[in-house]
Amino acid sequence: MSHLSIRDLDVRHGLLQAVRGVSFDLAKGEVLALVGANGAGKTTLLRSIAGAHLPASGRVLLDDEDLAAVPSHKRIAKGIALVPEGRRLFSQMTVEENLLLGKSCGRKGEWSIDRVLDAFPNLKPRRHAKTGHLSGGEQQATAIGRALMSNPDILLLDEVSLGLSPLVVDRVYAQLQALLTSGTTIVLVEQDLARAMSVASRVICMLEGRIVLDRPAAAVTREHVTQAYFGLHRASGERSAS
Amino acid sequence: QSGDTLKVGFISPRTGPLGGFGETDGYVLDLARKALANGLQAGGKSWKVEILDQDTQSDPSRAGQLAKELINNQAIDLMLAVSTPETINPVADACEAAGIPCLSTVMPWEAWYFGRGAKPGAPSPFKWTYHFGFGVEEFHKAYVSQWSLIETNKKVGVMYPNDADGNAIRAHLAPALAKSGFTIVDPGAYETGTTDFSAQIALFRQEGVEIFNSFPIPPDFAAFWRQAAQQGLTQQIKICQVAKTGLFPSDIEALGDLGLNIGSAAYWHKAFPYKSTLTGVSGTELADGYETASGKQWTQQLGASLALLDAGFDALKASDDVKSKEAVAKAISTLKTTTIAGKVDFTSGPVANVSAGPIIGTQWVKAEGSKFPLDYVVTENATDPNVPVGAKLTAYNG
Amino acid sequence: MINTLLQGILLGGYYAVIACGLSFMFSVMRIINLAHGSLAVAAAYGLWLLAAKAGIPPFAGLLIVLPVMAVIGWLLQRFILERSARGGTLLPILTTFGLSIVIDNLLFEQFGADTRSLAPFIGNLSYASWQLPGHIFVGKLAVLMMVTAILILGGLQFFLSRFALGRAIRATAEDPDTAGLVGIDARGVNAVATAITMVTTGIAGAFLGMRATFSPYAGGPQLLFAFEAAVIGGAGSLWGTLAGGIVLGLAQSLGAQLHPQGFLIGGHAVFLLVLFIRLSRSRLPVLDKVGALLKPSALLNLRARLRSPT
Amino acid sequence: MRRETQNRPGEAFLSAKGIHKRFGALVVLDDLDFSMGDGEAVGIVGPNGAGKTTLLSVLAGAYPPSAGSITFDGTEVTSRTAAERCRSGLVRTHQIPKPFSGMTTFENVFVAASHGSATSRDEAYERVVDSLSLCGMLGVANRQADTLGLLDRKRLELARALATQPRLLLLDEIGGGLTDGEASELVETILELRRRGIGIIWIEHIVHILLQVAERLICMDAGRIIADGEPKTVMSDAEVVKAYLGGTPT
Amino acid sequence: MTPNTSFASNGISIERWTKSSRLALASMAAVLALLILAPAVLGAGAIDRMTALFIYVILAAMWNALAGFGGLVSVGQQLFFGLGAYFTIRLADAGLDPFVSVFAAAIVTGALSIPLSLFMLRLKGGEFAIGMWVMAELAHLLVNLDRLIQGETGTSLISLNVYDSSMRRATIYWLALTAMAALLGALFILMRSRAGAAMQAIRDNEEAATSVGVRVTATKRLLFVLAAFGIAVAGGLWLATATTFQPKTYFSVQWTAYMIFMVLVGGIGKFEGAILGAILFFVIETFFGAAGVWYLIGLGATALIFSLYLPRGLWGEVERRFDFQLLPVGYRLKLPGPTKIQWKE
């Protein structure tokens, strides 16, 4: 049984159709790397899974339950957490308060402030600083920490490593690895292909709102993906039938 | 059709913060319209009369606009304006500008005359606008008479705001009172909207004043007087004489026990012995009629508004040609009549365009056997001896 | 002099009560609520109605009026503010301006222009006082208002910074969409916040009615003082509003000492001065310290620092 | 098209001496010295929170340093506003993009072109079209800026900066989130700017992109410069590896 | 007014005018020209009302410029309205012709707003809004201290009484018309100029605007002073029509409330919006003003309903639905053919 499944999803921004007929299924514990050029629709797709943007048509199913009528704050209670593009922290509030807000949905689990601060030690001295004053990387770390605080089953990460220094990127990926062992499903938007494929079990490449490549990570090479970026795969019918 | 119709504009504040003044106008206008139902006899001819009443919503800008609208679009023959400088001055200015005769009442005439740019000693700059009613001199007479009814140290604490009435009173009344033997303790003008009066109260306490006099708007007075009670000032006050606040029963009721025995001054009282020239009703008939019709307590505004209508229509009747603006203005300037609120005489006013009217000392006392909590009694009659004194002044702290 | 200072401080308590709900909306929810005064006056009318017609004294009346205000707040948020707040910071100004006109005139339509007061229904509380040595009188009502201000503002500040719901309110105010993404029911939280605001507004209405008189259009004049207190207090700090109220009250009392017309002028001038000093801190180092002291959150930081070991 | 440089040979084009920056008790830049020549391309790396963005802001004049002085092209600019520095050719992009959200992309860049340096209106148009096309944004020229995605916003930052006709461009993480192809196009663009003689200071965590452009690399940590020099040398510096790269030197 | 600048090299052009907008401008000019003749044909009442309308248009346009284009939301613009009227009275009392006084007073007010801007423009957001309100109150209290004004009593511009009433009415009408046309024109040219673009940039993000070389304070000041001047003209004209000067009336926050109403109902940030809003307000006032309390309730309800259901205002909605502008201040890039989003050309 698939954990999360997306059926014929269409999402619009006004007249512009950003996601067109996207379908895929994710099993529990899968790690999906979502790649695609600038403007391909990745962010839009993640936001509509998290309930921040309503699709024009199509469905999002969690354990076969249709989420159409479930608002975003209830989706996170069901275990879907998003690290949004551009961090979207509460800039007037401190790091600690932002992290505590991640607990709003009331899901039990092992993540706590201390654990997040252990995972991102550079946040420790900034614990009581307003996030509006943080450096770019510190903000990104807080955003990831905030999502983890909700102990999600499905973690959607938009541009995970953006703004993080290599050392911290290593740490983030180490954390992801740890999450995997606890069975968390992860959707990862990441431009660093090598990085992404080192953890991903599956790769989906989007182009102009459509899926143009969907394969197990093991079966895909850098060339495949690079070609997919430019639409060269469209003709060869690479879309998986799953 | 306008050939045999007279149009009279009537502008007053019926809604907004000054709505208390206009509250009774509906009733008064009804009376007037009934009296005019068969037309008005003037210049040997019967005229149909249309009174066009307008509400300023307490907004002076709107008052001016309404006046223009009546002048320009309704072609009125005479303008009547009543209650407060905010209403009257803009209307009078609009009439002066357009050359329409305008008669008004209920505000100190000094604020009307000097407040509109006339200079003391210089000839009147106004050709079309006329005002009747109380002025500082009447207050002076009434106060001296009222304050002599009770033994005091003659020290008067005054609180005059920086507004129309306050400034006119400070400039003219205070010196006159001093001349009559009272010591004036004046901490200076205050701005309306002030919410704390500790400084003034401390001064009054220190000076040991026994008479208090003020021209405040109700919220300012309520704040002041409660604070005065709080800080022990009220216990030393024998006469609390307020104007403006205290015109209407609700202002005093809102003060609770502190409101009892507050002295006031009335430009009309139901005890006035005159009859309306327009409607024929007497003071008591007017007050009782209103109470029956509305279920509310009578107010002094009833008589004042009716007096304005009386005087206005008397002037029309007296003019050679009601359709000539000049003739009507001339008729007003020579008007001599007695309205429900007393004598109106423009031939002998303190300045041109003005006829001075009475203001009578009164007091708010606990009512006996009435459905209203307060009774309003006449305590002196210096400015119009025809008005019977109804009760003896009681000391405030007595 | 001592008397002046004391009265000024107590007056500050009144301003703080009046400003509380406004400050909450202004600094927490980022809504400039021009209807604040009108809503307070409406609450005062509610209490007056209960007292004059049903014989329920105002303090007992609060038990009825405050829940009603909470419900009104909840409805207000659901049907009006939520929609308009989505359109940016300007739109709520228009909305609440419209609302205040509607409320004022409906009150007029209902109650007429008569001046009312709650004071007659609370015995002599409105003017009772304690006498201190040196001919200093301390009004009981003023003390009550000061205590209430401290309790409400302190309580709210504590609630906002220490409780999950408080944090959720602040987060929602800053970014409702993202609040949804972290699991906050933005609508619900905002409705609760507005309900709380309206309860404080109801209390403000009660004191307004007890201290002086009110009429349907009495809300406006109080509004500016409330805004001044909130702004002097600084955004995001409710304790600051108390400080702001006191600064304003003191400035007015001292202004009145200098010149009889100085009461209002003094308040306004000090308001501008505080803003100026706050602004100049970055430029003129001398003023730096003064400004830091004037910023009420400094007090708060100090407390926080004292409490937390780090 | 490039403006004349006034500086004499041997003198640094941009130099910052003894820069301190504190936010309350937090010391972010600690007695930092930095200088560079005209037309140079300098990369800056360093762990998160090292103070890179703050350095850039101080150089560009977004806020004054707590202590220290900055000279640009032979003139002391420490007390000049950001706008004045921009008009003299020193302009920055923002790490977290700050578009003029109520205006179109074109208008965003037009503001920069017409205020960043004195020109006629036609010349400004010319420059807007030039920088839009250089950044590949002609297609979204009439879109309102708040509908742009994150990457387009970053490009907009670059296009806006370019339109002011800079002599020294301060770039803050404009390479994050790019696909390989997009990244190499970005590198091409930057190299083109270099060919036009524009100096570059570029903060970037995607080190391999940075290395394609930078001739000199600086690594910062905790408000200080811990390494400065030839990129390869800096990247293999032990301290840099420890503080920044975390044991995986590239 | 160079309509289209073409980039001959690759067929790219920048469009600032459309056919409909040229037509709109031409017809506006024609309407203004016709309005000059109105006193010859229309009755006194109509002329007075139209004068009021012109003053409303000035008020709305000025507030819109400040808030809609410059992001400076003020609740204290009555400051300038009051000062404009006050200085008119003062100058007329000193013997200047009352009509000349109106404009001289506006210049004085505009000049005063320069030092004021040094302080006020450093305030941000809500603090600026409330700060301006406090400024207005303070100015009101200070004006009250002037002996000539006699506190809240005020005084009247009686030197106008020397003019015959119809002559006086027509003169004020023409002055108001001219002032409106000139101020709208100045504003339109300003908004289409580079300074106009800079103002909008400041509105959207001040820090970014500085970093691309915009002189933030100077630009804001330009707008601030223009708005002060324009509103002072309106205040002086209003005084000329009303004669009575009572400080409370002129320094009333209600004036700003009306400005906000007109602008938001018409469409904030849209040049046409302010004009439309003023007309709408005028129409409502003219037809329903007599309804007293219910008029006011209706006015409040209109504000409420617009803010909830037409948050872009009337003109904003028109623009969105039909995608056209009559008096465009923006820029549109025209490309030769369909272009794909590319990183580089």
Ligand SMILES: Nc1ncnc2c1ncn2[C@@H]1O[C@H](COP(=O)(O)OP(=O)(O)OP(=O)(O)O)[C@@H](O)[C@H]1O
């Ligand atoms: N609010 C919006 N209004 C209009 N169009 C939008 C909006 N947000 C995104 N778009 C457009 O929708 C399309 C998909 O955008 P999206 O942000 O989902 O892409 P992405 O794959 O995440 O790109 P990036 O790599 O830039 O983050 C793009 O063309 C983008 O410009």
Ligand SMILES: Nc1ncnc2c1ncn2[C@@H]1O[C@H](COP(=O)(O)OP(=O)(O)OP(=O)(O)O)[C@@H](O)[C@H]1O
């Ligand atoms: N306005 C501010 N107030 C308080 N602290 C600040 C402020 N701006 C930055 N800081 C702090 O200064 C430190 C340096 O920030 P800066 O943004 O310069 O880092 P950076 O090197 O650019 O990091 P990154 O790589 O994450 O972007 C950080 O710890 C940050 O939290």
Ligand SMILES: [Mg+2]
């Ligand atoms: Mg994206």
Ligand SMILES: [Mg+2]
């Ligand atoms: Mg940075």
